[in-house]
Amino acid sequence: MILKTLLVDDEDLNLKNLEILLIENFPEIEILGKFQNAKDAKFYIEKNKIDLLFLDISMPLENGFDLLNYFPSRDFQVIFVTAHEEYAINAIKIGALDYILKPLLISELKQAINKVLEIYKPNETANTFKKLTLNYEGGKSILEYNEILYLKGFDNITTLYLSKNRKITVAKTLKYFEEILENDFFRIHKSFIVNVKYITKVLAKETYFIELFEGTQLPVSRRNYKNLNAILKK
Numbered sequence: 001m002i003l004k005t006l007l008v009d010d011e012d013l014n015l016k017n018l019e020i021l022l023i024e025n026f027p028e029i030e031i032l033g034k035f036q037n038a039k040d041a042k043f044y045i046e047k048n049k050i051d052l053l054f055l056d057i058s059m060p061l062e063n064g065f066d067l068l069n070y071f072p073s074r075d076f077q078v079i080f081v082t083a084h085e086e087y088a089i090n091a092i093k094i095g096a097l098d099y100i101l102k103p104l105l106i107s108e109l110k111q112a113i114n115k116v117l118e119i120y121k122p123n124e125t126a127n128t129f130k131k132l133t134l135n136y137e138g139g140k141s142i143l144e145y146n147e148i149l150y151l152k153g154f155d156n157i158t159t160l161y162l163s164k165n166r167k168i169t170v171a172k173t174l175k176y177f178e179e180i181l182e183n184d185f186f187r188i189h190k191s192f193i194v195n196v197k198y199i200t201k202v203l204a205k206e207t208y209f210i211e212l213f214e215g216t217q218l219p220v221s222r223r224n225y226k227n228l229n230a231i232l233k234k
Contacts, residue, residue: 002213007034008041009056030213038062042070049232050076052116057082068094077116136170150194188220
């Protein structure tokens with residue numbers, strides 16, 4: 001599973017150090033943004049779905065606890081990263097999953113991230129065992145739902161874009177897949193269905209786009225944009 005992650009620390013050097021450690025050692029972490037104050041982080045969290053927040057405690061104006069007070073019912077996990085040992089009890093009371101002291105150790109980061117992965121594991125497992133069987137000229141493919149990033153349809157032909165840079169083209173309409181795929185799949189456009197858990201950005205300029213974790217950008221129709229945002233905020 002890819003964890004959509006936010007980093008918050010008032011010191012830029014700390015942010016860069018944590019970012020480097022995560023990028024180099026934890027491929028399951030997708031960093032969506034970095035912020036140096038609670039106000040900007042609050043605004044981002046209100047507009048975007050995240051799975052994990054790495055949060056400093058001691059910050060000017062509003063501290064880490066103040067930020068979490070804006071979200072009493074959270075659908076994301078919190079790992080405090082701080083130089084202050086004395087806040088540990090308050091961190092537990094406010095519902096933080098873990099509490100890591102600076103300077104950071106890879107072993108402690110790994111232990112904390114594994115806790116997050118265990119929490120999300122039931123949802124991941126539920127989809128892992130769902131299979132999709134595709135028959136096409138010359139063979140058959142049996143796919144797990146989690147392998148499918150997105151589908152592109154044209155007339156009676158649909159191409160499924162899969163993990164590990166694979167794709168399969170079959171003689172089926174996009175409507176056919178819209179009716180049989182469940183849970184994480186949403187039709188964002190007349191030509192595209194996407195696995196929403198792989199979305200990392202929603203871009204709204206003159207037109208609407210989404211971006212997947214590996215960089216692919218896909219158009220979103222104006223009609224479906226509002227519904228997609230509602231799904232991503234769940």
